[in-house]
Amino acid sequence: MVMYKALLYTQWKWARLIILLGTLAGFSLPLLSLQGAARADRGALQAQDLLRAVQSWGTLYPLLAAALGLLVAIATWTADHRGRHVHALTLPLPRWRYVLLRFAAGMTLLAVPIAAVSVGALLAAFTATIPSGLQAYPLALSLRFALAVLVAYAVFFAISAGTARTAGIILAVVAALVVVQVVASIANLQLDLIGTSQVVLLHGLGPLAVFTSRWMLVDV
Amino acid sequence: MTHAIEIERLQYRAGKAFAIQDLTLHVPSGSIYGFLGPNGSGKTTTIRLILGLLRALSGRITVLGDRMPDDHPRILERVGYVPEQPHLDPTLTVAELIRFQSAFYRRWDAQRAALLTKEFQLDEQRLFGRLSKGQKAKLMILLALAQRGDLLVLDEPTDGLDPVVRRDILAALITYVSESGATIFISSHLVHELERVCDWVAVMDEGRLVTELPLEKMKNGTKRLVIADAPAVINDAPFRILARESSNGSGETWVVSNWEPTMTSFFERIGASVRDVVDLDLEDGFVELLRSFRTGVR
Numbered sequence: 356m357v358m359y360k361a362l363l364y365t366q367w368k369w370a371r372l373i374i375l376l377g378t379l380a381g382f383s384l385p386l387l388s389l390q391g392a393a394r395a396d397r398g399a400l401q402a403q404d405l406l407r408a409v410q411s412w413g414t415l416y417p418l419l420a421a422a423l424g425l426l427v428a429i430a431t432w433t434a435d436h437r438g439r440h441v442h443a444l445t446l447p448l449p450r451w452r453y454v455l456l457r458f459a460a461g462m463t464l465l466a467v468p469i470a471a472v473s474v475g476a477l478l479a480a481f482t483a484t485i486p487s488g489l490q491a492y493p494l495a496l497s498l499r500f501a502l503a504v505l506v507a508y509a510v511f512f513a514i515s516a517g518t519a520r521t522a523g524i525i526l527a528v529v530a531a532l533v534v535v536q537v538v539a540s541i542a543n544l545q546l547d548l549i550g551t552s553q554v555v556l557l558h559g560l561g562p563l564a565v566f567t568s569r570w571m572l573v574d575v
Numbered sequence: 576m577t578h579a580i581e582i583e584r585l586q587y588r589a590g591k592a593f594a595i596q597d598l599t600l601h602v603p604s605g606s607i608y609g610f611l612g613p614n615g616s617g618k619t620t621t622i623r624l625i626l627g628l629l630r631a632l633s634g635r636i637t638v639l640g641d642r643m644p645d646d647h648p649r650i651l652e653r654v655g656y657v658p659e660q661p662h663l664d665p666t667l668t669v670a671e672l673i674r675f676q677s678a679f680y681r682r683w684d685a686q687r688a689a690l691l692t693k694e695f696q697l698d699e700q701r702l703f704g705r706l707s708k709g710q711k712a713k714l715m716i717l718l719a720l721a722q723r724g725d726l727l728v729l730d731e732p733t734d735g736l737d738p739v740v741r742r743d744i745l746a747a748l749i750t751y752v753s754e755s756g757a758t759i760f761i762s763s764h765l766v767h768e769l770e771r772v773c774d775w776v777a778v779m780d781e782g783r784l785v786t787e788l789p790l791e792k793m794k795n796g797t798k799r800l801v802i803a804d805a806p807a808v809i810n811d812a813p814f815r816i817l818a819r820e821s822s823n824g825s826g827e828t829w830v831v832s833n834w835e836p837t838m839t840s841f842f843e844r845i846g847a848s849v850r851d852v853v854d855l856d857l858e859d860g861f862v863e864l865l866r867s868f869r870t871g872v873r
């Protein structure tokens with residue numbers, strides 16, 4: 356517990372601005388998305404408008420989740436990268452435990468913007484007058500956001516934990532994909548590698564699918 | 576004699592350019608062991624192998640009785656380490672770093688940490704990244720000492736520091752050793768500095784061990800001899816000839832190691848005579864050792 360607290364504190368120092376901005380954005384997003392629903396005189400047509408507005412605001416949740424996951428993951432490892440991991444590797448604990456403590460500390464920090472989204476969503480749902488036939492789903496949205504943040508953080512945490520070589524390999528794979536796609540386009544070949552990769556990664560059965568599902572605070 | 580560090584036939588390769596070859600080293604418990612060598616000789620790599628930061632290709636490393644890297648958490652609990660380059664989080668203050676470090680060591684000595692903070696005149700609220708080079712070195716020494724380790728591994732801890740800071744650090748180390756009986760393994764290329772504190776020395780060059788012996792033996796046994804009527808070929812010398820040069824006139828100047836005063840009789844047996852025996856300091860001895868190692872004179 357003492358070690359966890361020590362790591363949590365160092366990570367807080369690196370990530371506090373990200374957490375602060377993420378918390379602000381997370382809290383405001385549900386409120387902003389429902390601001391149009393605050394008036395009580397909504398008819399059927401307004402309900403459709405509202406759904407459209409909520410849907411367009413909804414695209415920002417996965418973006419915020421991905422950005423938070425990415426930035427906090429980078430912040431988690433920055434101090435260690437700067438010291439070439441010498442300090443971390445000479446601490447008297449198994450390396451898997453150190454990684455786990457770092458991960459847990461980062462996730463703890465991310466709980467703050469996740470909580471902000473929950474509070475914002477509950478507040479928005481409570482204060483807005485939802486047109487009949489529609490329903491607010493603040494808890495489902497919060498859970499989805501939490502899951503997306505966890506997935507994004509886990510992926511970027513694993514990538515950032517690696518060496519420059521690991522990052523290079525990942526970049527090389529992406530670059531190779533783009534080059535093959537460009538060559539295929541020039542040669543008029545029916546090949547959509549980027550689209551296929553996107554479908555496999557984001558629309559498949561994997562955890563990344565959470566980013567492409569519907570992010571609706573209010574739905575039918 | 577028990578050993579704080581035992582290295583047997585260690586092999587390590589870093590790319591094509593550099594390798595640690597067949598390294599065998601024994602660091603006696605309770606000693607201050609100077610690990611000498613020019614830049615790029617393999618000192619830091621050896622230290623990283625000792626601490627489990629690198630994996631050897633073959634060979635065996637035992638630190639404080641446990642195998643490295645298999646038992647690394649248990650070993651590192653008892654080892655204080657000061658690396659060549661500052662490695663701590665630059666966004667943390669002195670006080671925060673002390674608090675951070677104390678969370679990981681069960682034997683943490685908060686009193687010693689407070690005492691050394693005062694002695695070293697460290698500003699507790701200053702960020703590590705804003706400390707001077709000397710202050711950074713002092714803080715890293717403080718953290719290593721407050722761990723109350725049985726072994727301190729210091730990689731060029733005073734390199735590039737002014738004499739006052741160097742003296743403060745060495746004084747703190749000596750006090751710690753006299754109080755705790757710990758072993759210190761200290762690497763440096765500042766030979767004269769180690770001469771003041773060490774009781775054992777090892778010399779590395781090009782990834783290989785040149786020699787390992789008690790400091791006194793190295794200092795007392797390394798001499799410059801002025802020899803008259805020396806034959807061209809010398810066989811079965813009881814000492815090691817590191818260098819042999821013609822001096823002005825008829826004589827020759829030899830630099831030898833493992834010398835003892837009774838060995839003058841050897842020259843009588845071969846029809847030569849010793850005109851003068853000149854003491855060499857550790858730095859001269861070190862330079863001659865390296866020169867002979869590189870030219871292959873054994």
